[in-house]
Amino acid sequence: MRYIPNADADRQVMLREIGRRSIDALFADVPQAVIDAHRPLGLPAKSELEVLATLTRLAEVNTASRRIPLLGGGIYDHYVPRVVHHLASRSEFVTAYTPYQPEISQGTLTVMFEFQTMVCELLGMEIANASMYDGATALAEAALMAERIRKRGKVAVAANLFSHQRRVLQTYAWAAGIELVDVPFVPSGRSDLSRLPEGISALVLQSPNAFGVLEDLDGLKSRLGEALLIVSTYPLAMGALQPPGAFGADIVVGEGQCLGLAMGYGGPLLGLFATRKEHLRQLPGRVAGRTVDVDGRVGYTMTAQTREQHIRREKATSNICTNSAHCALTATVYLASLGAVGLRDVALLNLEKAHYLATRIAKLKGYSLVFDAPFFNEFVVRPSDGDADAMHQRLEAEGFLVESPGAMAELGVPNALRIAVTERRTREELDRIVKILGGKR
Amino acid sequence: MRTIFEQGPSGAAEGIFPACDVPAQGAAAWLGRDLARSEAPRIPNVSETTVARHYTRLSKLNYGVDDGIYPLGSCTMKYNPKLNEDVAALPGFADAHPGAEEVHVQGCLEFLYELTRLLEGIAGLPGVTLQPVAGAHGELTGMFLFRKHFELRGDTGRQRILLPDSAHGTNPASAAVAGFSVTQIPSNACGTVDLEALRAELDDTVAGIMLTVPNTLGIFETDILEITRAVHDAGGLCYFDGANLNSFLGRARPGDMGADAFHFNLHKTLSTPHGGGGPGAGAVAVSERLVDLLPVPRVVKRGDRYALDWDRPKSIGSVHSFYGNVLVALKAYAYILQLGDEGLRAVSDNAVLNANYLQERLKRTYALPYDRLCKHEFVLTSEGLADGVTTLDVAKRLIDYGVHPPTVYFPLIVHEALMIEPTETESKEELDRFAEILERIAAEAREHPDRLHEAPTRAPVRRLDQTAAARNPVFTFPFEENAASAP
Numbered sequence: 057m058r059y060i061p062n063a064d065a066d067r068q069v070m071l072r073e074i075g076r077r078s079i080d081a082l083f084a085d086v087p088q089a090v091i092d093a094h095r096p097l098g099l100p101a102k103s104e105l106e107v108l109a110t111l112t113r114l115a116e117v118n119t120a121s122r123r124i125p126l127l128g129g130g131i132y133d134h135y136v137p138r139v140v141h142h143l144a145s146r147s148e149f150v151t152a153y154t155p156y157q158p159e160i161s162q163g164t165l166t167v168m169f170e171f172q173t174m175v176c177e178l179l180g181m182e183i184a185n186a187s188m189y190d191g192a193t194a195l196a197e198a199a200l201m202a203e204r205i206r207k208r209g210k211v212a213v214a215a216n217l218f219s220h221q222r223r224v225l226q227t228y229a230w231a232a233g234i235e236l237v238d239v240p241f242v243p244s245g246r247s248d249l250s251r252l253p254e255g256i257s258a259l260v261l262q263s264p265n266a267f268g269v270l271e272d273l274d275g276l277k278s279r280l281g282e283a284l285l286i287v288s289t290y291p292l293a294m295g296a297l298q299p300p301g302a303f304g305a306d307i308v309v310g311e312g313q314c315l316g317l318a319m320g321y322g323g324p325l326l327g328l329f330a331t332r333k334e335h336l337r338q339l340p341g342r343v344a345g346r347t348v349d350v351d352g353r354v355g356y357t358m359t360a361q362t363r364e365q366h367i368r369r370e371k372a373t374s375n376i377c378t379n380s381a382h383c384a385l386t387a388t389v390y391l392a393s394l395g396a397v398g399l400r401d402v403a404l405l406n407l408e409k410a411h412y413l414a415t416r417i418a419k420l421k422g423y424s425l426v427f428d429a430p431f432f433n434e435f436v437v438r439p440s441d442g443d444a445d446a447m448h449q450r451l452e453a454e455g456f457l458v459e460s461p462g463a464m465a466e467l468g469v470p471n472a473l474r475i476a477v478t479e480r481r482t483r484e485e486l487d488r489i490v491k492i493l494g495g496k497r
Numbered sequence: 498m499r500t501i502f503e504q505g506p507s508g509a510a511e512g513i514f515p516a517c518d519v520p521a522q523g524a525a526a527w528l529g530r531d532l533a534r535s536e537a538p539r540i541p542n543v544s545e546t547t548v549a550r551h552y553t554r555l556s557k558l559n560y561g562v563d564d565g566i567y568p569l570g571s572c573t574m575k576y577n578p579k580l581n582e583d584v585a586a587l588p589g590f591a592d593a594h595p596g597a598e599e600v601h602v603q604g605c606l607e608f609l610y611e612l613t614r615l616l617e618g619i620a621g622l623p624g625v626t627l628q629p630v631a632g633a634h635g636e637l638t639g640m641f642l643f644r645k646h647f648e649l650r651g652d653t654g655r656q657r658i659l660l661p662d663s664a665h666g667t668n669p670a671s672a673a674v675a676g677f678s679v680t681q682i683p684s685n686a687c688g689t690v691d692l693e694a695l696r697a698e699l700d701d702t703v704a705g706i707m708l709t710v711p712n713t714l715g716i717f718e719t720d721i722l723e724i725t726r727a728v729h730d731a732g733g734l735c736y737f738d739g740a741n742l743n744s745f746l747g748r749a750r751p752g753d754m755g756a757d758a759f760h761f762n763l764h765k766t767l768s769t770p771h772g773g774g775g776p777g778a779g780a781v782a783v784s785e786r787l788v789d790l791l792p793v794p795r796v797v798k799r800g801d802r803y804a805l806d807w808d809r810p811k812s813i814g815s816v817h818s819f820y821g822n823v824l825v826a827l828k829a830y831a832y833i834l835q836l837g838d839e840g841l842r843a844v845s846d847n848a849v850l851n852a853n854y855l856q857e858r859l860k861r862t863y864a865l866p867y868d869r870l871c872k873h874e875f876v877l878t879s880e881g882l883a884d885g886v887t888t889l890d891v892a893k894r895l896i897d898y899g900v901h902p903p904t905v906y907f908p909l910i911v912h913e914a915l916m917i918e919p920t921e922t923e924s925k926e927e928l929d930r931f932a933e934i935l936e937r938i939a940a941e942a943r944e945h946p947d948r949l950h951e952a953p954t955r956a957p958v959r960r961l962d963q964t965a966a967a968r969n970p971v972f973t974f975p976f977e978e979n980a981a982s983a984p
Contacts, residue, residue, distance in 0.1 A: 057836070061922065074856075083749075085869075094621075108583070117604030152560060157896065158961050160559070167555060187775070294538065297534055320593070321590065324823075348965065355961045365670035374674065392543065395540055
């Protein structure tokens with residue numbers, strides 16, 4: 057076995073040193089009944105060449121990656137500058153463990169510190185952790201954190217949250233005994249914030265929401281009283297959009313896949329989690345802090361660990377240990393490569409191209425935009441004959457990858473398609489979509 | 498350590514993206530002034546050269562498995578095969594959108610389905626979910642399953658989870674996040690669960706037990722069958738933390754030991770890299786009574802097509818946005834395919850041999866509080882090495898010798914613990930080199946303790962002021978301070 061360097065001769069010497077006759081003798085402490093019950097998989101070993109060939113063939117079975125994606129809903133087809141992968145792939149980053157020994161982990165720790173800073177800058181917040189698993193668990197943990205702070209037993213949740221985020225939030229809230237109350241949406245696609253539920257620990261909003269629509273956060277915080285404002289957002293859009301922090305949000309979370317990560321059939325992802333300094337003690341997850349060494353040199357270390365499971369055990373703010381550190385590193389290198397200017401540019405490309413397509417589809421006979429509130433790079437279209445399936449099929453037949461109408465139906469918007477447009481879509485592709493939809497049926 | 502924020506502006510990121518090829522109107526025109534960003538984030542605009550050099554420089558301040566032995570106990574820092582990385586980067590997998598309809602992602606679904614079957618076989622259990630993305634996430638999923646199990650039976654009085662005192666901190670934390678209270682069970686003189694103490698706690702308020710097998714001392718729970726039988730007899734369920742699977746992979750199965758739920762750490766046992774703290778993957782295997790409760794969606798096979806099954810009314814719901822860390826699972830799949838049955842068994846054979854060899858040699862120099870056959874890891878103590886010398890000193894001195902220290906101060910039941918896990922991917926030569934260094938440090942502890950107290954002196958930074966970091970928290974780059982001090 058090529059990943060095991062010892063030869064039989066080494067093993068014999070080692071067994072002699074420890075005074076055991078055989079390898080089997082090293083397992084004498086495992087009950088014989090357990091050993092006897094073991095059944096192999098019936099799996100022969102394969103060479104590297106065979107495994108690569110098998111999996112390359114399997115990869116090619118996925119037609120999704122060869123189509124032109126108009127899919128969004130939290131995961132987007134963004135362009136990643138080549139330099140990002142090259143730097144993030146350095147084995148010193150990839151094969152390192154959690155930086156428990158800071159003196160030989162300054163690479164990972166410095167990047168964690170840069171990441172936290174960039175997340176705060178993007179979202180307009182004061183402190184951020186070193187990452188959560190994904191946007192959905194970040195949101196669920198935000199609700200748990202708000203409940204720890206306000207203890208009302210109830211959290212209000214916008215109905216236009218991404219379905220996948222809602223499902224995870226529901227699971228966590230069920231186990232924690234937190235009641236979730238729905239906040240419906242109005243015809244514009246925005247949440248109905250005119251009548252907010254009473255006695256809640258927090259209000260959870262998503263902006264841009266599951267319809268791509270931007271919520272009106274202006275003045276909302278003051279109307280919430282004691283309840284915390286949790287906003288789930290689209291980090292890349294922050295290049296063009298006013299961040300939730302600017303509207304007084306208490307906790308801001310987001311799915312960071314858009315910041316340089318592969319779509320990867322939905323994982324690994326990157327949960328962003330940011331809040332205000334006053335809530336530091338309730339923050340879940342790891343945090344890197346700046347300090348100095350005994351010679352006064354600046355260095356970085358994991359800190360504020362008295363919140364964490366390895367010290368506080370059942371009283372910890374979360375059970376999270378392993379997070380998405382390498383995804384956070386990738387996002388950091390991505391943001392450093394773009395800079396504020398590149399981030400603004402890419403966000404504007406998304407915005408302009410999406411609006412170009414939406415405007416042209418809306419002008420076609422037989423189609424309309426379902427919602428009229430401002431949006432970022434994603435919008436919902438409804439054919440006037442109500443046959444979203446046919447619309448879906450026509451786009452699929454021309455090589456596009458389109459979401460099933462079921463996704464919008466699940467959110468209470470039947471017979472409609474959600475379309476996302478990123479910087480990777482060319483005008484030629486967008487014009488082709490308009491032509492397909494405008495053509496004779 | 499200079500951050501990216503301290504690199505002088507050296508040019509913007511022009512030329513990454515093409516110019517806008519549709520008529521542009523600007524953010525304010527589309528969104529209105531209130532929604533358009535008014536103040537740019539302070540992310541520096543630097544050239545690609547600057548970015549490449551900055552992150553390359555930072556990478557060199559790190560230590561990875563490719564640099565040498567990384568003997569962190571309970572972390573299984575084995576070599577990460579390069580093939581796995583390339584497989585996960587294949588565009589067919591890397592560029593697949595999770596919202597794509599089943600017909601377009603048959604390759605993804607097929608390998609998820611096949612990997613699920615293989616993990617069921619390794620665990621000896623009839624159901625596996627790949628959705629949890631970390632060990633602690635697997636534990637949490639397991640605790641959700643326990644809660645649901647009792648809820649469906651109307652047995653809601655079971656609110657306690659029992660845990661041995663050697664448990665990892667994530668265990669009690671996961672139980673608590675799932676709404677359980679935690680009761681600690683003491684270890685006996687052998688370092689394993691005290692059966693009598695366990696039996697005394699078992700009643701109808703107990704939902705179950707969380708065990709690490711072998712435990713965090715690296716000792717197999719010889720009474721494992723008695724333990725799980727006692728818990729089951731009392732109506733409880735058994736959770737196994739699979740962090741230490743490397744010690745019996747291909748030789749024994751949690752299902753045959755009485756586990757109701759067991760999590761794999763794909764990023765430990767199945768060779769996927771740790772990435773400086775994640776992403777991992779924490780697949781959970783379950784016994785028959787929990788299969789219907791597993792998270793949705795489930796990957797199923799219908800005829801010769803693969804599909805996502807959402808219709809599981811007893812399910813706990815979802816614990817991740819989509820289907821878990823798919824690209825991490827893919828690396829583990831490539832690893833299992835390469836190893837086959839023989840290779841899987843060779844992993845535990847060599848992991849346990851390496852650990853026992855190192856234990857035997859090092860116990861002559863360092864005290865070994867639980868002196869017995871170990872599995873894939875063992876726990877030494879620095880107590881009695883020399884007056885005034887701590888485990889922290891030993892760990893920091895190891896850094897001076899160019900080696901990553903073991904896990905320190907864990908498990909909590911051993912004072913001044915040094916928890917060492919060599920893994921199967923280290924050679925006898927590397928083990929001997931590591932042992933020699935530790936022996937030299939033990940000698941230094943007596944003859945030149947100052948060398949240990951001063952250590953590390955050859956690392957990029959020396960010991961960091963942890964107290965200052967906690968007392969005066971600086972979690973983000975102080976832009977204002979930096980501007981004030983600029984020339």
